[in-house]
Amino acid sequence: MTTETLIWLIPLPPILAFFLIILLTNRRKGLSHWVAIGAATLSWAAAMSVFVQAVGQHELAKEPFASFINWIPTADSWLKIGVLVDPLSAIALFFVAWTILAIFIYSVGYHNFGQPAGDHDVPGLPPHGATIEHGGHNHVVPSIEPMYSRFFAFISLFAFGMYTLVVSDNLLTLFVGWEIMGLCSYLLIGFWYAKPSARDAGVKAFMTTRVGDVFMLLGIAFVYSATGTLSYREIFQPQVLQTLAGVSTPILGLSAAGLIGLLLFIGTVGKSAQFPLHVWLPDAMEGPTPVSAMIHAATMVSAGVFMVIRIFPLLSLDPRTMTIVAFIGAFTALFAATIAVAQNDIKRVLAYSTISQLGYMIAALGAGAYVAATFHLVTHAFFKALLFLGSGSVIHGMEHGVLHTGKHIDAQDMFNMGGLRKKMPITFWTFLIGGFALSGFPLVTAGFWSKDEILASTFGGHMGVFITLAIAAFLTAFYTMRQITLTFLGEARTEAAAHAQENVWTMTAPLILLSIFAVGFGWVGIPEDFAGLRGVSSNWFHHFVGSMLGETHAIEFNWIPLLTSLTVAFGGLFVGWLAYRRTRTPAEDALQIPVLKKKWYIDEIYSALLIRPAYWIAETLVYQTMDKGLIDGLLHLFGKGTAAIGSGLRNVIDKPVINAFFGDGTAHVVQGTGRNMRAVQSGRIQQYMLVALLIMMVVAGLAYFLLIRL
Amino acid sequence: MDATQVVFLGIGAVILMAAIMVVTTRNLVHAALWLIVTLFGVAVVYALLNAGFLAVVQVVIYIGAIAILFIFAVMLTRKDLLESGSQHNRAWWLGVLVAVGAFGGLLWILRGWTGIQNVGGEFPAGFDAIGALGDALVAPNAFVLPFEVASILLLAALVGAVYVAFTRR
Amino acid sequence: MIPISWYLILAAALFSIGLFGVLSRRNAIAILLGVELMLNAVNINLVSFWRYGGIADMSGQVFAIIVFAVAAAEVAVGLALVISVYRQRRTVLADDLDLLKW
Numbered sequence: 007m008t009t010e011t012l013i014w015l016i017p018l019p020p021i022l023a024f025f026l027i028i029l030l031t032n033r034r035k036g037l038s039h040w041v042a043i044g045a046a047t048l049s050w051a052a053a054m055s056v057f058v059q060a061v062g063q064h065e066l067a068k069e070p071f072a073s074f075i076n077w078i079p080t081a082d083s084w085l086k087i088g089v090l091v092d093p094l095s096a097i098a099l100f101f102v103a104w105t106i107l108a109i110f111i112y113s114v115g116y117h118n119f120g121q122p123a124g125d126h127d128v129p130g131l132p133p134h135g136a137t138i139e140h141g142g143h144n145h146v147v148p149s150i151e152p153m154y155s156r157f158f159a160f161i162s163l164f165a166f167g168m169y170t171l172v173v174s175d176n177l178l179t180l181f182v183g184w185e186i187m188g189l190c191s192y193l194l195i196g197f198w199y200a201k202p203s204a205r206d207a208g209v210k211a212f213m214t215t216r217v218g219d220v221f222m223l224l225g226i227a228f229v230y231s232a233t234g235t236l237s238y239r240e241i242f243q244p245q246v247l248q249t250l251a252g253v254s255t256p257i258l259g260l261s262a263a264g265l266i267g268l269l270l271f272i273g274t275v276g277k278s279a280q281f282p283l284h285v286w287l288p289d290a291m292e293g294p295t296p297v298s299a300m301i302h303a304a305t306m307v308s309a310g311v312f313m314v315i316r317i318f319p320l321l322s323l324d325p326r327t328m329t330i331v332a333f334i335g336a337f338t339a340l341f342a343a344t345i346a347v348a349q350n351d352i353k354r355v356l357a358y359s360t361i362s363q364l365g366y367m368i369a370a371l372g373a374g375a376y377v378a379a380t381f382h383l384v385t386h387a388f389f390k391a392l393l394f395l396g397s398g399s400v401i402h403g404m405e406h407g408v409l410h411t412g413k414h415i416d417a418q419d420m421f422n423m424g425g426l427r428k429k430m431p432i433t434f435w436t437f438l439i440g441g442f443a444l445s446g447f448p449l450v451t452a453g454f455w456s457k458d459e460i461l462a463s464t465f466g467g468h469m470g471v472f473i474t475l476a477i478a479a480f481l482t483a484f485y486t487m488r489q490i491t492l493t494f495l496g497e498a499r500t501e502a503a504a505h506a507q508e509n510v511w512t513m514t515a516p517l518i519l520l521s522i523f524a525v526g527f528g529w530v531g532i533p534e535d536f537a538g539l540r541g542v543s544s545n546w547f548h549h550f551v552g553s554m555l556g557e558t559h560a561i562e563f564n565w566i567p568l569l570t571s572l573t574v575a576f577g578g579l580f581v582g583w584l585a586y587r588r589t590r591t592p593a594e595d596a597l598q599i600p601v602l603k604k605k606w607y608i609d610e611i612y613s614a615l616l617i618r619p620a621y622w623i624a625e626t627l628v629y630q631t632m633d634k635g636l637i638d639g640l641l642h643l644f645g646k647g648t649a650a651i652g653s654g655l656r657n658v659i660d661k662p663v664i665n666a667f668f669g670d671g672t673a674h675v676v677q678g679t680g681r682n683m684r685a686v687q688s689g690r691i692q693q694y695m696l697v698a699l700l701i702m703m704v705v706a707g708l709a710y711f712l713l714i715r716l
Numbered sequence: 717m718d719a720t721q722v723v724f725l726g727i728g729a730v731i732l733m734a735a736i737m738v739v740t741t742r743n744l745v746h747a748a749l750w751l752i753v754t755l756f757g758v759a760v761v762y763a764l765l766n767a768g769f770l771a772v773v774q775v776v777i778y779i780g781a782i783a784i785l786f787i788f789a790v791m792l793t794r795k796d797l798l799e800s801g802s803q804h805n806r807a808w809w810l811g812v813l814v815a816v817g818a819f820g821g822l823l824w825i826l827r828g829w830t831g832i833q834n835v836g837g838e839f840p841a842g843f844d845a846i847g848a849l850g851d852a853l854v855a856p857n858a859f860v861l862p863f864e865v866a867s868i869l870l871l872a873a874l875v876g877a878v879y880v881a882f883t884r885r
Numbered sequence: 886m887i888p889i890s891w892y893l894i895l896a897a898a899l900f901s902i903g904l905f906g907v908l909s910r911r912n913a914i915a916i917l918l919g920v921e922l923m924l925n926a927v928n929i930n931l932v933s934f935w936r937y938g939g940i941a942d943m944s945g946q947v948f949a950i951i952v953f954a955v956a957a958a959e960v961a962v963g964l965a966l967v968i969s970v971y972r973q974r975r976t977v978l979a980d981d982l983d984l985l986k987w
Contacts, residue, residue: 687986687987688983688986689982689983689984689985689986690979690980690982690983690985691979691982691985692805692807692811692907692908692909692916692979692980693807694985695907695908696807696810696811696814696908699814699818699904699908700810700813700814700817703814703817703818703821706821707821718886720886720887721886721887724887724891728891728895731895731899732895732898732899732902735899735902735903735922736902738902738906738918738919738922739902739903739905739906739909739910739915739918739919739922744912744914744915747915747918748918751918751921751922754899754922754925755921755925758925758928758929761892761895761929761932762929762932764887765892765932765933765935765936766936767932767935767936767946767949769946770928770932770946770949770950773950773953774928774953777953777957778921778925778953778956781957782921782956782957782960785960785961785964786914786917786918786960786964788964789914789964789967789968790914792968792971793914793967793968793971793977801911802911803910803911803912803915804909804910804911805909805910805911805979805980807908807909808908808909810908810909811904811905811907811908811909812905812909814904814905814908815901815902815904815905815908816901818897818900818901818904819897819898819900819901822897822900822901823894823897826890826893826894826897839940840940843940845940845946848941848943849943849946849947849950851943852943852944852946852947853947853950858943858947859943859944859947862947862951863947863950863951866950866951866954866955867954869954869955869958870954870957870958872958873957873958873959873961873962874958874961876962876965877961877962877964877965878965880962880965880966880969881965881968881969883972
């Protein structure tokens, strides 16, 4: 089969898996995960095949693998949808396929497949452990997730959404995949639906990204009305772009291209959790950890950045839009990093870290460095997924210890951990690799190369962005080392931590796999003239992705960004280790500042400004006042009025006139007449005779006078 | 005014006066007796009309049987309260009215009759009225059938009266 | 000679008186007395018409004989009825006999 057909088939196995699991294998947990992993493997194989062919293709950017069908007939042409694999999609296919497969395999172990069913487990709540007899006394061990199959169904649907988004060649199917992922994030964040916090987090995620999606839909509509098409290749024709850049709109004085770009970018602000729509991502940690890894590290939030890179030709036409984009990105990067230093939950730190790193990518795009942004997107996907899965492994090991000791402590609080380096070595080393990649540890981690490239791109042209990103990088390294120190180094702070143990191979193998990528992927993007060493690498990545927009030569090498990134990385790591290596309780942590712990009170501000007024409008204004008061009042008035009219008519017309006058009156008249007439028939013959004779005389007289005389 | 006319006038007055007494007297025995007077008067009238047989039959039947029957009936239905109360009912004035109306009406009809002043022919001498009556009563082409029917009627009345008045023991 | 009209007027008057008696007397026997008067008036009429019409035609007298028989029968039955009613109801007042109604 041709490559194009293969591309069409890539999203197919996961959606089939979804339907199969839901309809057929829901009760059989093992079969469900085989169906899901099988589907993920098929898609991975197809994606790898396409990737290899794409890499081998000469001039992929000019002749991408593309295929389309005519779908909706419009007035004089067709709306086309189809698939497109150009360098960006090929790279995206690569990291999406690997991370999805890793996460699917990880989920088998995370949800305790093979363990007994729990003592008090109900679907809708996280599993609480099962008591088994072992060696004479009872052990409480982790129990299998009751909704195991449902989880695999949902993540299969999610994978379908992501693949669709990556291979699509038009904004419409991209939006379809976007929305499917939004739905799945709602379903998966609220996976344990019996927990109120999980339910609320799911709704919050959906609502917040919805705000972004509305603007994105406006942008898509604008594109369609301005150009008559939604396919990338037709929109990004030079003459179309020039036209769009020339038309100006009344909003902010932007050109049409700039306004479209801004509207579509707002969708990314929602989906990739940039300020001010970032509030959903930390709460989304309520979902199971594979969900956090998949949705909020590797794929869904990356989709936002992916889309911005896709429309980069359009976006880059208007400098004001680019400024807005860069500003939001840089601001978010610093903002989230400041919050992350005060968080105690191991997953919250990673959540804010994700927001911050996405800010990096957005800032890079705003500065025009789309190759750097793409590079960081890929490396971030690998090491952030690694970190999340690692944190999941840590939590899982802590849960084991919690069940063992029987004390109910928060297994996610870093201050309950400590010394896990000895208990969970694989998790420790892989987490360390991921953490160093995030911090930008030089040379051996992929994060270093991508972060360095971003800093290098923003240096010189966008100094404000550069300085902000540098400070954020320092904070990133700091809180990462804080996290590693508190979790793994030192001594165990609680009994549960002392009894933690390493996890099964289905959880540790994906960690190892991802750590390989977190280390190795960076080397494909080493700049040509790095550190003055000419020709040390061919910088394949830059040429491959850069060919999309004709940017074929790398940035000029400059020592300052390199030194800056080395300084902030080492400095942050060292200071973090130094500050926390002997901390035992949160009270000793100097950075537990309320404003940082409370996320700059953004949630409280939104609640007061938006949520409570909305509730008030819905509950009080519309429901109580308008609905119950006005409309129901009107209806009751109608009802009472009609009833009053009815009873009025009855009392005024029906009873007196019709009943009394006509009905009873007639009866009375008849009765009276009868009573009176009854006297005629007295039974007395003399009276009869009298009457007869009288009448006979009258009749005879009449007859005589009328008939005989006349 | 010859003798017959005078006789007639007297007898007519007697009849009418007795009749009025019949219908107005309170005592029923008196009424029955006045009826006898009236019947005598009528018999005389028959005689004046040369219907001798009828006059005798009138006396024998009417007075001798019927009037006696009346007296018997009055005796048998006698109550102490019989003499009390009005003998006329409440609408007697209507009865007067009707009677007067009937009288007036009859006279009115008679006015139009041309033969009203018919004086009447001589009674043929030698005419055997009784024999003719007898012939008429039994002649097959005359009135034998009504005669026989009348006798059956009397029989029926006889049986009926006995039956009706019979007291069961 | 007596014109027929005298006889007829006499009969009419007798008839009217009898009619008055029938209509207004309370006692049932008195009513029957009135009926007798009326029948006598009829007889006078019949005989006078025989006498002043064709004497040879005896139908007037025959009719009068029949009326005699009828009157006798009627009185017999009527008085039997009155006596029977008297026995049943102890009353001879026509007003008390008001069953001839619905």
